[in-house]
Amino acid sequence: MRDSKYAVGIDLGTTNTALSFLPLEEEGAAPEVFGVPQLVHPGEVRPRPLLPSFLYRPHPAEFPPGALALPWDASAADVVGELARTRGAETPVRLVSSAKSWLSHPGIDRRAAALPVGSPEEVPRISPLEASARTLGHLRAAWDATVAKGDPALALDRQELTLTVPASFDAVARELTVEAARQAGLGDLTLLEEPQAALYAWVEAMGEAWRRRVGPGDLILVCDVGGGTTDFSLIAVADREGALALERVAVGDHILLGGDNMDLALAYALQRKLAAQGRQLDRWQLQALTHGARQAKETLFGDPALASAPVTVPGRGSSLMGGALRTELTREELEGTLVDGFFPRVPASARPASQRRTALTTLGLPYAADAAVTRHLADFLGRHRQSIDAGSAPGLALGGKALLHPTAILFNGGVMKARELADRVVEVVSGWVAEEGGAAPRVLPGGDLDLAVAKGAATYGRVRRGKGIRIRGGTARAYYVGFERAMPAVPGMPPPVEALCVAPMGMEEGTRADLPARELGLVVGEPARFRFFTSSTRRHDQVGTVVEREGELEELGPIETTLPAGGGAAAGQVVPVRLRAHVTEIGTLELEAVDQGGHAWKVELNLREQPGAGA
Numbered sequence: 001m002r003d004s005k006y007a008v009g010i011d012l013g014t015t016n017t018a019l020s021f022l023p024l025e026e027e028g029a030a031p032e033v034f035g036v037p038q039l040v041h042p043g044e045v046r047p048r049p050l051l052p053s054f055l056y057r058p059h060p061a062e063f064p065p066g067a068l069a070l071p072w073d074a075s076a077a078d079v080v081g082e083l084a085r086t087r088g089a090e091t092p093v094r095l096v097s098s099a100k101s102w103l104s105h106p107g108i109d110r111r112a113a114a115l116p117v118g119s120p121e122e123v124p125r126i127s128p129l130e131a132s133a134r135t136l137g138h139l140r141a142a143w144d145a146t147v148a149k150g151d152p153a154l155a156l157d158r159q160e161l162t163l164t165v166p167a168s169f170d171a172v173a174r175e176l177t178v179e180a181a182r183q184a185g186l187g188d189l190t191l192l193e194e195p196q197a198a199l200y201a202w203v204e205a206m207g208e209a210w211r212r213r214v215g216p217g218d219l220i221l222v223c224d225v226g227g228g229t230t231d232f233s234l235i236a237v238a239d240r241e242g243a244l245a246l247e248r249v250a251v252g253d254h255i256l257l258g259g260d261n262m263d264l265a266l267a268y269a270l271q272r273k274l275a276a277q278g279r280q281l282d283r284w285q286l287q288a289l290t291h292g293a294r295q296a297k298e299t300l301f302g303d304p305a306l307a308s309a310p311v312t313v314p315g316r317g318s319s320l321m322g323g324a325l326r327t328e329l330t331r332e333e334l335e336g337t338l339v340d341g342f343f344p345r346v347p348a349s350a351r352p353a354s355q356r357r358t359a360l361t362t363l364g365l366p367y368a369a370d371a372a373v374t375r376h377l378a379d380f381l382g383r384h385r386q387s388i389d390a391g392s393a394p395g396l397a398l399g400g401k402a403l404l405h406p407t408a409i410l411f412n413g414g415v416m417k418a419r420e421l422a423d424r425v426v427e428v429v430s431g432w433v434a435e436e437g438g439a440a441p442r443v444l445p446g447g448d449l450d451l452a453v454a455k456g457a458a459t460y461g462r463v464r465r466g467k468g469i470r471i472r473g474g475t476a477r478a479y480y481v482g483f484e485r486a487m488p489a490v491p492g493m494p495p496p497v498e499a500l501c502v503a504p505m506g507m508e509e510g511t512r513a514d515l516p517a518r519e520l521g522l523v524v525g526e527p528a529r530f531r532f533f534t535s536s537t538r539r540h541d542q543v544g545t546v547v548e549r550e551g552e553l554e555e556l557g558p559i560e561t562t563l564p565a566g567g568g569a570a571a572g573q574v575v576p577v578r579l580r581a582h583v584t585e586i587g588t589l590e591l592e593a594v595d596q597g598g599h600a601w602k603v604e605l606n607l608r609e610q611p612g613a614g615a
Helices: 080-090 097-104 127-148 171-183 196-213 259-276 283-302 329-344 372-386 419-436 452-463
Strands: 007-013 017-022 035-040 044-048 160-165 187-193 219-225 230-242 243-251 308-313 327-328 408-413 476-485 498-501 511-514 520-523 528-530 530-533 559-561 573-581 591-596 600-604 612-614
Touching: 007 127, 007 196, 007 452, 017 035, 017 127, 017 452, 035 080, 035 127, 080 283, 097 127, 097 160, 097 171, 127 171, 160 171, 160 196, 160 452, 171 187, 187 196, 196 230, 196 243, 196 408, 196 452, 219 372, 219 419, 230 372, 243 372, 259 283, 259 327, 259 329, 283 308, 283 327, 283 329, 327 329, 329 419, 372 419, 408 419, 419 530, 498 573, 498 591, 520 591
Parallel strands: 007 160, 160 187, 219 408
Antiparallel strands: 007 017, 035 044, 219 230, 230 243, 308 327, 476 498, 476 530, 511 573, 520 573, 528 559, 573 591, 591 600, 600 612
16 A cells, blocks of 8 residues: 555545545544635635535636636636536536436446537537546645645645445446546545445444444445435444454445435426416526525525525526526425425335336436335335345344345435435335334434545545454445357347356455356457446356346446457457456456466456457
């Protein structure tokens, strides 16, 4: 490990980004939050604990000269942070938001300049990868200007860096996140799943008292609902040779459902109210109304005494619609839309509803078809009950249960700061567990849900140096590579594809595995396609396990590449090889094919759009 002064944790969020740090040489030092300098008004830079993950692309004449200057960049042309968010609420056509969600979208070229989606040609576009790099680059520049102050040893890229990602991010999305960090000048870092970071923050905040709060047999549900995603993880508390151990046993799917959806739902409710008053909104005004609804939501949830909060929408043109439109969000509308709409009371047997798709659609994020968080949670607890047995989760009471029974809940994510929403989750889960004779889960006391992930990531940097308890888990999914089975040609029937497990669920970062000997051939010197698959439930597969029906797995984007002929092989030749896999320290997957002479071809499971393969 490098000689760093600080362990730094970065939470690159859909809505907000945060940075926390702690000195590595100070025993027992608590993580601190870095106040990120950013523009809060034109010409005014102030530190804030959160850096809103928004990028605003102003018109060249929109601000007076010098109004966007930063202490480290006097000629900045774009805006990141608080001013970007507020100005974007007024002119959403120039606002890049939800870059993190776009970065994980497998259906688009995440290197292509596509954001803001639907903006006119005059607005310069940017790729999700570059937008994420801009946010991280702002953090790096702000730290270097205020903490390092010219001392290379204190520069951010010289610290023990941990960057968090949703537990549900697959290997492609993780690699893209790492690439964004590299573009921002942060090349040497470790990835950590956000729910694990939240639990590290809780353990750190509780001190030794955490051992009295949980014990062997406990199953902690980390319920993380942020601005753009809903993440579920289950972490078991086990007894390992007389000492408490934490082991992640299940991770949910990547669900694009969060505060963004809720803000839009509130905006539609307010739009209907305005329409009833004879006021119609165009597309861009609806976007501005969405930002206003978010601000009103945060105001009402932050002050239970308030009955309503005002919402203002900028006008357009010189007609009757030219002036600003004003309405209000009432507490009744807030709770009716969010509590009952997104966290309904449903039975344990409930599952997310699917939606029949229209053949043509606009380019957009693959949002969850069902907005009910509680239905997704019921599916998660029921589905993973089918894949977990006592051997894979020692100490848990599983017999005769239709779903897993959390004994404790740790909330995370800005959405769950709302007491009304957290209470509904506890109520619903308690009802499910009670129906099967279980005890209601207790809520683990948490700190600031906006900052817990960053603090936990900083704590993890110290844990990696052997100071503190480490959550065991490894890869959240099993990974497979597809291969064709040799068979005679049959008209209309392609050769069947089987999937070979190259990295089982729980494979630890930094480990390598040689696959059992198998007759496989590698096509070199001409275009070929690698197919990769994954599963979050096949926890008993081992390195070398073959899954004959690829439909049992989820397919990732293929890697199209031409592996160079080498080691005496001619172009187009099929070379006998054996495979070995490497899960890197940052949690990405590398696959090597080695011929009999020891020549190796490496394929990195990273970008669908630009494969990383070579000799």
